């Protein structure tokens with residue numbers, strides 16, 4: 001492994017001095033996400049595998065190029081899981097890609113996002129230095145929280161050599177309920193339930209149907225089922241439903257980018273009212289995540305997202321000239337640009353993937 | 359005033375601010391602040407000379423107590439222009455000297471930013487000013503059956519701004535997370551006087567996660583003026599198990615066994631015998647005094663869930679060799695179990711004129727090893743140490759007892775502490791779990807990080823504060839300082855100073 005890391009360091013140094021952009025890539029399952037970037041392919045899968053795993057410490061350290069499936073299987077073998085339920089979007093998904101995109105799945109609102117579970121990272125910066133931040137312990141405030149900065153950075157701060165993640169036990173029981181509700185009723189109910197000590201671990205509303213998943217101790221799940229009512233959805237139907245939402249194989253997503261269509265991801269406060277945009281919606285995360293297929297212009301979508309206190313990402317499809325991510329205020333943009341400069345002075349890592357120029 | 363030098367920016371040197379002109383600074387500030395918000399006579403400055411780490415004292419040059427964000431903007435612009443260091447301060451309960459004033463700087467107290475601006479029970483969030491006390495949030499939202507989850511033992515006094523700056527935790531953070539997991543958005547002002555918002559009311563925000571960078575940044579990146587916190591529904595029921603062990607290593611193993619059984623307790627704390635004896639005298643929690651260590655293990659949820667979990671905890675603890683297992687029978691008894699744990703610091707204060715609280719975090723499985731090493735350090739430094747742990751997440755708070763009036767004791771206590779921290783790093787942990795680096799642990803940062811890592815921290819700081827004026831000299835050691843201290847971590851898995859004896 002040491003030899004691979006040293007080779008990577010040398011390659012980065014060389015690319016930096018020659019000004020050659022590098023396109024850091026794992027399985028390519030999330031290539032569609034973010035701005036497009038050109039560059040020499042830098043395949044992270046050369047460093048793959050679990051570095052250390054201590055179930056009783058609730059910590060696993062893995063190389064960035066490890067297939068996500070492989071890690072999930074190792075954890076499942078010990079009755080544990082990645083609580084942020086990352087989407088794969090293809091068989092090749094790697095752990096580094098999951099961390100770098102910062103995308104979380106259905107359990108996010110209940111359990112937390114990727115960034116909430118990252119304890120430490122080792123990356124190679126644009127000077128070719130191997131840097132280690134955070135660690136393998138649950139609480140650590142030594143130095144700035146660079147590990148979380150790397151989450152969602154889309155490779156623009158450097159390749160992830162390895163990452164330490166907090167893992168959790170799998171819930172003893174899960175049950176899913178179905179309710180007939182319109183959008184406003186569903187958003188209201190999800191927020192109301194969110195204020196009560198209920199073991200809700202996922203929600204998805206689409207086309208007048210709200211699905212809710214409960215996870216936890218059998219006694220807690222059983223009492224919540226009684227309390228919430230609704231229609232119980234049996235397995236395997238329930239399990240495959242949640243996978244279809246996470247992996248965007250659900251019918252809502254099926255032809256979202258056909259005929260020039262755009263799939264927008266709007267992150268908004270959970271209780272935000274109707275978006276006021278034409279099109280079809282799938283709502284997750286207790287109301288906080290709204291997938292939208294619309295013909296409305298990017299300006300209009302972004303205007304609404306800001307008005308509601310959130311932001312909109314052009315997730316799939318659409319014009320490459322429309323930035324994938326919501327533009328930032330000049331003061332924030334300045335800080336972000338300076339951070340990029342700090343890690344990657346030559347601007348070689350995935351240029352353009354996050355924002356114009358970086 | 360000369361501009362900041364390259365060497366300071368690169369983290370090689372500390373800035374020299376001795377040329378700051380106090381009269382000029384006072385004059386400029388008096389134009390933007392009312393008389394009662396600006397202090398510069400030494401009797402008024404005295405209360406600010408230290409934070410909770412009282413071994414370090416330093417009088418500030420000037421203290422300001424603004425009441426509006428506009429005033430904060432003006433203060434920072436003035437300090438930026440005149441190149442004056444600024445140290446933000448909440449309640450001053452910090453234990454690492456993060457709020458220790460700068461001799462040539464302005465101490466910016468957020469004490470008057472003490473209003474809860476709004477509570478939205480439906481969306482489960484509250485917008486608060488940074489000077490609001492941690493506990494005041496939970497009290498204000500209790501009517502909605504909600505609370506703010508992170509509960510540092512200092513919660514009656516410490517402010518949410520201080521919690522954000524330190525990424526503070528509490529006894530319930532194993533299950534409910536630290537400050538970083540419970541804050542949605544932070545509004546702040548940069549040293550240039552620019553208002554910035556990190557995070558959002560939505561589940562995430564575009565771009566790099568600056569919110570995470572700001573949380574735990576010890577007042578080095580921006581001055582926080584508003585915080586949006588997430589509120590959590592109160593569990594229907596909580597119950598606590600007290601388990602006694604005749605051996606500390608057995609107690610440590612029981613902690614691992616609970617986690618291995620798939621249980622995430624709402625709280626999981628450990629105290630060694632000297633600690634239980636010290637608090638028992640003081641709060642009469644009913645702890646078994648003959649036990650070498652006790653564990654407090656809490657379960658919360660629905661009544662059915664709690665009953666089920668407590669039964670499983672009891673089974674694991676008994677299988678792990680607990681000599682006694684008690685379950686709280688009612689809320690009063692549960693509070694009594696916790697009262698002892700929460701009184702550990704004051705109890706140490708009763709045992710000894712001074713105590714020094716450490717904060718390393720190590721992998722849970724190495725707790726036994728650490729305790730044995732601490733015992734031998736007690737002999738080496740001829741000082742007593744009592745141990746309380748956030749065992750669930752491996753965060754240790756050894757309390758080293760000493761008497762500062764006895765010549766040499768403070769120095770021995772500091773060396774004792776430094777040994778514990780360096781051993782924490784060696785055991786795969788960190789020098790600070792929740793109290794921050796401040797000025798106290800700045801030398802040990804040299805053991806935990808390599809030169810390029812420290813340099814990167816300086817660059818991250820410069821991305822927010824290019825002038826280097828916010829809390830200079832804290833949290834990240836300059837490379838010069840590390841050279842003087844004689845320890846820079848060598849990368850590649852090599853131990854620092856292999857020639858030193860190990861415990």
Ligand SMILES: Cc1cc2nc3c(=O)[nH]c(=O)nc-3n(C[C@H](O)[C@H](O)[C@H](O)COP(=O)(O)OP(=O)(O)OC[C@H]3O[C@@H](n4cnc5c(N)ncnc54)[C@H](O)[C@@H]3O)c2cc1C
Pocket residue numbers: 409410445446447448449450451452453455456457468488509510511512515516517518519520521522523524525526527528529576577578580581582583703792793829
């Ligand atoms: C008895 C006791 C028990 C404790 N128990 C715990 C515990 O269980 N868990 C735990 O985590 N900590 C604990 N602490 C430590 C301390 O209470 C926390 O670190 C707390 O968050 C500090 O808050 P404060 O308002 O007192 O901040 P201060 O001490 O005033 O400041 C702390 C740091 O925050 C910065 N700061 C303060 N306000 C702002 C702002 N508005 N903007 C920018 N920077 C700011 C300061 O510059 C400084 O670096 C304990 C302390 C004591 C004395």
